Amino acid sequence: MNKITYFSAILIILVSCAEKENEYLPKYSYEQGEELSVGQLTTTILGANAFDQPIPNLSIIDNRLFFVGNSLFRQNWVSSPASTTARDGLGPTFNARSCSACHNKDGRGVPLQEGQNFSKGFLMRISTFGSNSNGAPKPIEFYGDQIQEHANIGVPYEAKVSVKFEYLKGEFNDGETYELRKPIYTISDEQFGSLQNILTSPRVGQQVIGLGFIDALSEQDLLANIDENDRDGDGISGKANYVWNVITRKHELGRFGWKANQPNLKQQVAGAFHGDMGLTSSLFPSENCPTTQQDCLNAVNGGSPEVTDDALKNVMIYATSLAVPIRRNYNNEKVLKGKHLFREMKCSSCHIESFTTRSYSFNSALENIKIRPFSDFLLHDMGDELADNRPDFFASGKEWRTQPLWGIGLIKEVNNHTFFLHDGRARNIEEAILWHGGEADKSKEAYKNLTKEDRTAVLAFINSL
Numbered sequence: 001m002n003k004i005t006y007f008s009a010i011l012i013i014l015v016s017c018a019e020k021e022n023e024y025l026p027k028y029s030y031e032q033g034e035e036l037s038v039g040q041l042t043t044t045i046l047g048a049n050a051f052d053q054p055i056p057n058l059s060i061i062d063n064r065l066f067f068v069g070n071s072l073f074r075q076n077w078v079s080s081p082a083s084t085t086a087r088d089g090l091g092p093t094f095n096a097r098s099c100s101a102c103h104n105k106d107g108r109g110v111p112l113q114e115g116q117n118f119s120k121g122f123l124m125r126i127s128t129f130g131s132n133s134n135g136a137p138k139p140i141e142f143y144g145d146q147i148q149e150h151a152n153i154g155v156p157y158e159a160k161v162s163v164k165f166e167y168l169k170g171e172f173n174d175g176e177t178y179e180l181r182k183p184i185y186t187i188s189d190e191q192f193g194s195l196q197n198i199l200t201s202p203r204v205g206q207q208v209i210g211l212g213f214i215d216a217l218s219e220q221d222l223l224a225n226i227d228e229n230d231r232d233g234d235g236i237s238g239k240a241n242y243v244w245n246v247i248t249r250k251h252e253l254g255r256f257g258w259k260a261n262q263p264n265l266k267q268q269v270a271g272a273f274h275g276d277m278g279l280t281s282s283l284f285p286s287e288n289c290p291t292t293q294q295d296c297l298n299a300v301n302g303g304s305p306e307v308t309d310d311a312l313k314n315v316m317i318y319a320t321s322l323a324v325p326i327r328r329n330y331n332n333e334k335v336l337k338g339k340h341l342f343r344e345m346k347c348s349s350c351h352i353e354s355f356t357t358r359s360y361s362f363n364s365a366l367e368n369i370k371i372r373p374f375s376d377f378l379l380h381d382m383g384d385e386l387a388d389n390r391p392d393f394f395a396s397g398k399e400w401r402t403q404p405l406w407g408i409g410l411i412k413e414v415n416n417h418t419f420f421l422h423d424g425r426a427r428n429i430e431e432a433i434l435w436h437g438g439e440a441d442k443s444k445e446a447y448k449n450l451t452k453e454d455r456t457a458v459l460a461f462i463n464s465l
């Protein structure tokens with residue numbers, strides 16, 4: 001035996017011994033700390049209040065302001081004139097009276113159901129073809145960019161939206177069948193002229209946990225996952241949205257909303273006050289009344305602005321300090337198998353498991369934390385079936401931002417429902433997966449090809465997030 005063969009023989013023996021050893025290790029492994037979605041700032045409080053917990057160790061002042069912000073988020077705002085000046089100025093037109101009406105217990109909104117004209121957490125964005133001078137969807141002259149189905153007394157609401165479902169059948173590879181429901185919306189009762197043949201985008205409010213951590217991700221880390229021309233050939237691209245920042249008056253990377261249509265948390269929050277509740281702030285100082293809605297323009301306002309900078313700051317302290325709950329059953333064998341399959345099916349190419357936060361001037365406690373949001377916060381073509389066909393800045397009518405999956409398994413307990421995806425069409429997690437198309441088509445097909453046992457493992461894993 002010459003030296004080389006001698007050494008390779010030894011090597012083969014060593015390798016096969018090591019393989020033997022592995023047989024005794026669990027097949028799917030737990031990774032140290034994987035249950036901590038936002039590191040040491042993860043909350044261990046579970047149950048129906050799992051989403052409204054502050055990060056641990058808030059300073060005494062921030063803790064107090066967290067609760068002030070919480071009440072501004074939770075309580076109803078009222079129309080002016082009113083006996084309270086702290087929470088007045090609602091409307092003239094609006095979708096809901098409080099943030100929590102749509103983000104109940106900081107969780108997921110409820111989609112529109114058949115026979116309803118309103119639901120807690122649903123809204124319809126509208127526009128006409130083309131874009132305005134900032135690149136935003138072009139508003140409809142007599143209505144703006146969102147249907148407000150409510151208004152203060154003496155002011156007309158804009159229109160009503162209703163839904164009907166069409167049922168589609170499908171089959172897993174093992175022969176088991178399933179049924180999906182596709183929403184078809186109707187706009188009626190328009191008060192300012194026709195809203196037929198326009199562009200529409202139905203959306204449901206997401207859980208609002210861990211937002212400060214998303215705000216604290218660096219642009220560079222987010223852009224690192226872009227693969228717009230799919231150079232690695234895996235069929236998954238990932239594209240950034242660039243959206244208008246009303247303060248810097250520049251286009252910036254979008255990161256919040258179902259199409260990553262808001263550049264930062266402050267603008268997202270001020271935009272919600274303005275668009276969803278009719279409340280002005282220093283970011284959006286004019287009432288949300290199209291120039292043709294006279295009663296809206298003439299209505300009494302609640303001061304200028306209606307949401308003071310202090311109030312906005314307190315809501316920001318609240319929103320940035322909301323923690324993320326600890327994962328459950330994370331080292332259970334079935335869940336670990338589900339995690340393995342999730343990776344094998346390339347779900348994790350879009351639902352990216354972890355990031356590390358960088359510098360964050362609003363709250364340095366959120367810096368340098370390893371977070372596990374299961375999102376790349378980028379846009380992906382999700383196919384024709386999920387398309388709203390309404391572009392939003394650089395997002396096409398087929399593109400959506402990967403929704404973070406953290407907290408998803410608790411939505412049932414927090415919100416008493418399991419409606420998922422941007423318009424809440426999926427009635428459970430499995431239906432949400434089955435709606436995936438476009439760049440996620442291969443992953444969806446891989447899921448459909450799994451055995452029933454493996455499908456249950458994937459669902460157990462997602463429910464553990």
Ligand code: HEC
Pocket residue numbers: 073095096097098099100101102103109120121122123203204205206207208211255256257258259261268269272273276277315319
């Ligand atoms: C009428 C229902 C409604 C109301 C009221 C509402 N929201 Fe929302 N919220 C939504 C919807 C729908 C979205 C998704 C918007 C989109 O994709 O454009 C959303 C998105 C958000 C997001 C982004 C979440 C993410 O993961 O990107 C935040 C933060 C947020 N809302 C905070 C608030 C705050 C703060 C208030 C009160 C000032 C508020 N919302 C009021 C429905 C509502």
Ligand code: HEC
Pocket residue numbers: 236258342345346347348349350351380382386400401402403404405408419420421422423429432433436439440443444447458462
């Ligand atoms: C190409 C990127 C991509 C891939 C691959 C992908 N997803 Fe998604 N996922 C998304 C996007 C984008 C959304 C939001 C779509 C929408 O709301 O219309 C989403 C939404 C979801 C949701 C619903 C989230 C919620 O809170 O409403 C679940 C669950 C989910 N994905 C699981 C999976 C699983 C499991 C796989 C692998 C089988 C997978 N995804 C593969 C991009 C992807």
